[in-house]
Amino acid sequence: MSDGGRSEHGDGDMSNAFQTIFDRQKAAFLSDRTKSRGWRLDQLARMERMLLDHRDRWCAALHQDFGKPPFEQQFEITVPMGNIAYYRDNLDRLMALEEVEIPEGLAKLGQRGVIRREPYGVTLVIGPFNAPILLLLDPAIAALAAGNPVILKPANTTPATAALFAELVPQYFEPEDVSVVTGGREEISALLELPFDFIFFTGSSAVGKVVMRAAAEHLTPVILELGGQNPTIVDATADLDRAAQAIAWGHNAISGQWCIAPGFVCVHDSVADTFVEKLKAAVIRMYGTDPSQSPDFARMISEKDTQRVASYILPDKVVLGGSSDVSARYVEPTLLYPSDWSDPAMQQEVFGPVLPILRYDDISTVIQTLKTRDKPLAAYIFSRDDAMIERFLQSLSFGGGCVNLTNLHCWVGSLPFGGVGHSGMGKYYGKAGFDALSNVKSLLISPAERTVDVYPPYADKDINAMLAPFA
Numbered sequence: 001m002s003d004g005g006r007s008e009h010g011d012g013d014m015s016n017a018f019q020t021i022f023d024r025q026k027a028a029f030l031s032d033r034t035k036s037r038g039w040r041l042d043q044l045a046r047m048e049r050m051l052l053d054h055r056d057r058w059c060a061a062l063h064q065d066f067g068k069p070p071f072e073q074q075f076e077i078t079v080p081m082g083n084i085a086y087y088r089d090n091l092d093r094l095m096a097l098e099e100v101e102i103p104e105g106l107a108k109l110g111q112r113g114v115i116r117r118e119p120y121g122v123t124l125v126i127g128p129f130n131a132p133i134l135l136l137l138d139p140a141i142a143a144l145a146a147g148n149p150v151i152l153k154p155a156n157t158t159p160a161t162a163a164l165f166a167e168l169v170p171q172y173f174e175p176e177d178v179s180v181v182t183g184g185r186e187e188i189s190a191l192l193e194l195p196f197d198f199i200f201f202t203g204s205s206a207v208g209k210v211v212m213r214a215a216a217e218h219l220t221p222v223i224l225e226l227g228g229q230n231p232t233i234v235d236a237t238a239d240l241d242r243a244a245q246a247i248a249w250g251h252n253a254i255s256g257q258w259c260i261a262p263g264f265v266c267v268h269d270s271v272a273d274t275f276v277e278k279l280k281a282a283v284i285r286m287y288g289t290d291p292s293q294s295p296d297f298a299r300m301i302s303e304k305d306t307q308r309v310a311s312y313i314l315p316d317k318v319v320l321g322g323s324s325d326v327s328a329r330y331v332e333p334t335l336l337y338p339s340d341w342s343d344p345a346m347q348q349e350v351f352g353p354v355l356p357i358l359r360y361d362d363i364s365t366v367i368q369t370l371k372t373r374d375k376p377l378a379a380y381i382f383s384r385d386d387a388m389i390e391r392f393l394q395s396l397s398f399g400g401g402c403v404n405l406t407n408l409h410c411w412v413g414s415l416p417f418g419g420v421g422h423s424g425m426g427k428y429y430g431k432a433g434f435d436a437l438s439n440v441k442s443l444l445i446s447p448a449e450r451t452v453d454v455y456p457p458y459a460d461k462d463i464n465a466m467l468a469p470f471a
Helices: 011-030 037-053 055-066 070-095 104-108 134-145 159-172 185-192 205-217 240-256 272-287 303-310 363-371 386-395 430-436 463-470
Strands: 098-100 112-119 123-126 150-153 178-180 198-202 222-225 230-234 262-268 318-320 334-339 354-360 378-382 400-403 438-445
Touching (some): 037 055, 037 134, 055 070, 070 134, 134 430, 159 178, 198 205, 205 222, 240 378, 430 438
Parallel strands (some): 123 150, 150 178, 230 378
Antiparallel strands (some): 098 112
16 A cells, blocks of 8 residues: 555555554654644645645546536635635644633742643544535644644545545655545544544544544544534524525535535424425526536435435425436435425435425424434524524524524634534634644643642641632
8 A cells, every 4th residue: 555545455454554654643743743833834835735736626526526516616625725824824823822810829929820732643534525625624724733643534435536635645745744545434444443642523423423432442532523404494584585595505505415504494384385485496596497407506425325315205295306316316406395393304314405394383392392303513593583593592502503594604714613412522613623633731830949838747737828829
């Protein structure tokens, strides 16, 4: 196996090859070379060049893998570039020692409280298929900015993109700094046997549990970016045109294969029929009467997923769409109305362009029902009623979301991104990403000539006076 490539040998050879990559990165980390400002800036610059020098090839690979339209292709380059710029521009501030307040009594004795942020070490980043560049590189960029060498594992279900990673990463990075391993389940299993210092996984909850169990063997910290069935509320006061436009795009971008896509919509009875007509019109306006011919509508990642998503379509509830073509990996943008909580599409994350629409008359009932479900990665509400918005945001636990928009919170680097409960753990983006990929080392620093008297024997000492500096 070449540096950054896939093993073509047996399991033993593959494991040995991965161990070699890991050991080289571990040795580099233990040498302290990755902790310097210069190393971090150099890695960010290399990442930037790798993206920009081959921008057209990256976009072509995305289109080849599952027909990503031009806007979604460029998005996968633009967002990582923005994150590189953020870390480059703010690295000195992020790396700086942080002075923190300590009890006044200790401060009077000349003590200082200081926080240092240090890298964890060799970091494994496992990426998903739906945004195979962005969701692999954004965590890697945060890890490199924080001083961690990285092993990248792109999704095997996007073979063209994975092959480009395998080709280009060794050209731009030293293997002890950044390496890439391609492959599927066997390769991931072999990687997870290694004692990584940190693991960052983006994907399904089922695989997230596997990653977490493996990490527990080495007490390795993890960030898990998973998913869920994301609720969207449209109340009686909402701007229905705005809601329809945002939901039509948010649900159907990447052919619905977006972990923060609206998973279902609950609409107030008084506006439900009108909203559905506006939503139908918005979908047609965006993708035409035959979305299979639209250059802006992606394909499903596999025939298996096409069959799975198509199985959620209940013909008697279809008010738009409903067709599918397994061999073409195509599911038409489909609206199911009126849906109910027992429908097949309501039992799990659809991860495809089939959208159930439910009616409600009492938001309390909706909120109580949502509280009984797994905590989602995202949630959205469309309303002009501030009290309603506050009630929704205060009552429900979810990773993040928008008010009177969908999806766009994940484009804002200053908003920490991540899930909660079943939808994941840990946040990243911007400063949150740097902090998440850093060990926060807390220090109490005393002048050499001064001390804090806490030492025995205690018989002749005033215990209260000894404890006073810590009060």
